[in-house]
Amino acid sequence: MTSSCKVLLVDDQPANLIALKATLGELDCTLVLASSGEEALRHALTSEFAVILLDLQMPSMDGFEVARFIRERENSKRTPIIFVTATGPNDFPVEEAYAFGAVDYMTKPLNSTVLLSKVSFFIDLYRKSAELARIQQKEHAAALAEKNARIRLILDNARDYAFIIMNNSGQIMEWDGAAQDITGWQASEAIGKDVAILFTPEDLAINRPQTELECAAKTGKANDKRWHLRKDGTRFYADGVMIPLEDEQGKLHGFAKMFRDDTQRKLIETERERLLREVQLANERLTDIFQQAPAFMCVLRGPDHVFEMVNDRYLQLVGKRDLVGVPVRQALPDVEGQGFFEMLDGVYQSGQPFIGSDLRITLQEPDGRITERFVDFVYMPLRDEQDAISGILVHGIDLTQRKHAEQAWRASEERYRTVIESIDEGFGIIEVMFDQDQNGIDYRFLEVNAAFQKHTDLENVIGKTEKELVPDQDPFWSATYGKVALTGQAARVTSKATAMGRWFDVYATRIGSDGSHKVAILFTDITDKKRAEEDLRRLAAELSEANRRKSEFLAVLAHELRNPLAPIRTGLELMQLGRANPASTQRITDMMERQVTHMIHLVDDLLDIARITTGKIDIKVQRLDLATVLSAAVEATMSSIQAGSHELTMNVADEPLMIDADSTRMAQVISNILTNAAKYTPSGGKISLSAYREGEHAFVTIADNGMGIPAESLPHVFEMFSQVGRNMGKSQGGLGIGLSLVRQLVELHGGTVTVSSEGSGKGSAFTIRLPLAQAAFDNRPAGLRLSNAVHAPDRKFRILIADDNVDAANLLSSLLEMNGHLTATANDGHQALEMMREFAPEVAFLDIGMPGLNGYEVAIQVQQATDLDPVVLVALTGWGDQKDRLRSQEAGFDHHLTKPVSLIAINKLLLQLAELQSAMSG
Incomplete structure (x- = not known):
């Protein structure tokens, strides 16, 4: 049988069209491909299709716009449309899709079996409909019966949807598709019954079945989204529609009800709404507690206490x-x-x-x-x-009212009554009862104020004893009041009355002279205050945990700093002994350079974390190709990768991936992840680096086959001081701040970073997503290579080094003299000024924190001096924030270098000075 129908496949991604064509190629139909909404409309104007698979998200015209135009044409207004979307089931706009005449939707990635089943269904339905129309025209009853049998066969094979045909009064005539699987009713049981067997008692009470029939007949469709009943009485949530059936003369002769079981999604949605309500109620309760607390409370923010x-x-x-x-x-x-x-x-x-x-x-x-x-x-x-x-x-x-009450009671018996009855605190006068050993065992209430009942919930207490009112009351209270009565010493007590379930703050004092058993008590129910104190103690415990983590970090920091210091010290001792040959000396210096570089990396990471936390990090954004960043990062970490004998593979998109970013910071991000991959992958492992584009974002994925990350550790990978290896007993060193720094730097660039791993020993993959620049460059420089090598200039300078660290000054002097420069050193600010006049340097490297005169003060005096030759001033300091650079500039420095400074940076600076002088003299 030759193909007699067409299927239109619409997707703006060529790869998706190829996948759809491959999946549906076995069907006996013609597959028409369209890569845009406009192309799809052109096909719809010239051809008739059995079904249209329509991608929802396309750049120029989305799926809903295409569907609307298709529905406006007479010959395609009833063509079945299946939307294809990457949106999850909970977020897909189902009602809007059905409003455009959709019969179904599928989410990516597509299940090929389900896709074949659904498309086959509509192809068969299309062919059978066409055949049915031809048969009706010929009024061939036998062919019509055969056609109905085939349609029923198709419906019986539909796996997801139930199809029910009813007459005008709602009596079930046909029971097809997944109707039996969803409802539990067999066709033989359901046919002939009213469709009301599916409706809940609530819907039956308001005659919902008849209402839906009337709505479908009037509007042409009734949404079927509600709870239904199965045969066994359990409920399921139906997602579908009910449509009227008309003959060729437009006369209503029945209804078709089509739905699927959407219970799982509905339950998830209901649970989410319940949780949201609980969170809202919890917040409201916290606000009520704050506002209704018996104590005064306020929250002040910031150093100005707003x-x-x-x-x-x-x-x-x-x-x-x-x-x-x-x-x-x-x-x-x-x-x-x-x-x-x-x-x-x-x-x-x-x-x-x-x-x-x-x-x-x-x-x-x-x-x-x-x-x-x-x-x-x-x-x-x-x-x-x-x-x-x-x-x-x-x-x-x-405490004002309490204070006033105490003062008024002592000052005047006459004023006492008025004051006592007006205060919020509870007040009473009791008579203590003693045993033969003069121990207080009970007490009788002689007088109480109006607030007494509010604080105790005790009524009609006058003349009654405490044991009569609260039989299980703690002996503590009788003993305490007995001691006050016997000694005459007032007592302030805060304790719990267990039998009453309350905490009280009580002030008790004896009334009268020695021998009086009367005691006045002024008290407050502080139960709510105690609960608040419990909350404060909980907060204190949380602060203690934070302090513990800080202490643990400091211990790790000390360990990480000692590790490189140990080989450096050993290397210095070997060099001092003078027994090492040139080859050994080179190895020692290489080792020392590696350890110093490691220490610098630790300090830089700490400073970066501090700058980000305080909002002081300097991000210098420029338009650049992502390949430039990757090249710099790979070059910076290649030594670590080679040291582990790892195989690095790179797969970078041919097209330029232009981003607006700080090249140094982004290279730092990639380097940190590559370094981790090299560190936590066994020797001879594999590391892959790929970069590609998806939509308006660039993606960088770094994967390895190393030790992997346990599932319970994945949520904490990017937390401060977190080290997965340490938790697994496989620590590779480090402070546990590298990945936290990665996440914060990526977020400062408007991106995100995620991690995935199948578990321990199965490797891990980090994926960075960055927004592409709004306007990309057409071409990218080919063969991009970055190098940190900067050669010393041919021009030789007279250079003064001023630093109170004698070793640092002498070492830098030696390095510069090895390159042919003439140098002199000074170890404080006053000596630096003297050398300015005696040595007449062309360039001066000044430490900021020198004794006597600091570097700023030296620079200011040099600028003000009229008897000194011009000199280029370079600040050499451990402070490198933007405010520090601005301060050195204001003091008169021409350049600012941050310790520890490398010879490369110094050579680069001197080379720039040499080129500038050459240009000025030329």
Whole structure:
């Protein structure tokens, strides 16, 4: 049988079209390929297709636009469309797709079996429909019956969808496709029954089956997205449609209901919504706790102590409004000079909490009145994710009312009653009962205030004993009050009343002279405060863990610095003995250079992490080809790769991959990952480096067949101080900051970095994604090679080296003299100025931190001196931030070099000076 139908395949990626053609090539049909939406529309205008596979995301015209134009043509308005998308099932816009007449959608990567099944179905349906139309025209009943049988055969073979045909009243006439598998009803059981057997009791209560039939008849389609019932009573979530069936005269003669089981996706979506609701409720509860706390609380942010959160108790304390967003000194100027602002500054700077008890604070009310408050409070420092202090939590209790109550009680019995009844704290007068050994065993309530019940939940206590009210009460309270009654010494007690499930802060004092068994108690229910303290202790534990990690890091840092220092010291001792031959001396110096380079790398990584954390890193962005970065990174790490006898393979796209980036920083990123691959891959391993383009991004993948990463360690690979090898007992050294630095540098460039591994011993792969530049260059330089080699200039200079480190000054002097330069050294600022006049250097390398006069001061005096010849000033310092370079420039330095400086950098600088002088003299 020759092909009598066509299938249109639309995708803007040629590779995807080839894959679709290969998968569907066995079908008896003509495959028409289109690489854009415009080309697909041209085919749709001239041909008729059994089905269209349409990619959703295309550059100039997406799948939905193409579908809309296809539906506007009469001969293609009913052509089945299957959308193909890389979007996950939860994110695919199903309703929008069906609105454009889609019959299905599939997600990439495509399952070839499912694809063949679905396309075969619509090809057969197309052919059978055409044949059915021809048979209807000839009014051949036998052919029509055969056609229906074939259609049923097709429907029975549909694996995903259930197809149900009903008459006008909803009675099931046909039961095909996956209907039996999804619902549990066999065709023989379902045919003849009302479609209502699939609907839930809730839908039946509102006559949903009839409503959907009416909606489909009226609008031409009714979405079928709801919970249905299986035969066994369990529920499944149906995703489909119901459409009306009409004869050639347009008369309604039934309905077709098509759906699939989408329960799993619905359950996932429902669970996600539930979790979101729980998170929202948790946040609301935390806010309620903060606002309803009996203590005053506020959160201050930054060194200026800006109000971020304030609860009502705090507003009641200070008598202010509109505090949020205002610095504390501006919001509360009347507190200036009372020491509280200085306490806040001290906590923020030291990181140590401050606890204040019974402190007096003077405030000015909005109406101008001056009031005094007495408070107990805690200033607790808050830290961010980098363990830096970011703010202060203020938490305390307003003791003013208690203070007033105590003073009023002692001052006047008459005023006592009014004050006691107005305070928030609980108050009572008790009579202690003793045993024969004068131990307090119980007490009777003689008098209580109105707040007593609020703090204890005890009612009608007058005349009753504590044991009558709380039979299981702790003996501690009776003993404590008995001691107060016997000795006359007041007591301040904070303890838990276990039988009541509450914590109390109690002040107890004897009433009357010796022999009186009456005790007055003033107390507060501090249960909520104790819970808050538990939270503070939890925070302290977290801070302790952070301190532990810091200590562990310092130990590792000491270890990593000692490792290279040991061979350096040994090499120096060998050289001092003078017994090494030239070959041995070369090996020793090579070794020392490698160890010093390793130490410099450790220090540079630490500085980079510090700069990124404080937002002070200097990123110099320029338009460059990614191949340039890869070349520099490979060259920088080739010695490590060769030392491990590894095989490095590179696969870089032929097209230019232009990015806007800092070439040095991006090369540092690639080098760090390549170095890790070499370090954690056994000798003779394989490392691959590939770079390619996908859409508007460039991707770099570095893979190895080394020790791999366990699944439980993958989420922590990019964390600070994390070392997978150390956790596996296979540490290769290092501080555990390299990959953290990689991630932060990549993110500063607007990119991402991910890692994957099949587990221990199965290698790992790191993938970096970077945005491509908006406008790419047409050509890339061929044969790109980078080299750090800079030869000494032919021009020889008179050079002064000033450094209080005598060894450093002498060594640099020796290196320069080996290149033919005339040098002199000085070891402090005053000596440097003297040598400026005696030696008359052309170039001066000045250390910044010299005694007497530092490098800045020497540079300023050189600039101001009128009796000195012109000299090029070069700052030689361990400080290399942008602010340090700006300061040296302001002091008069011409150049700024960061220690430890290499001979290559010095030669490069001298070569530039020689070329400049040559150009000026020419």
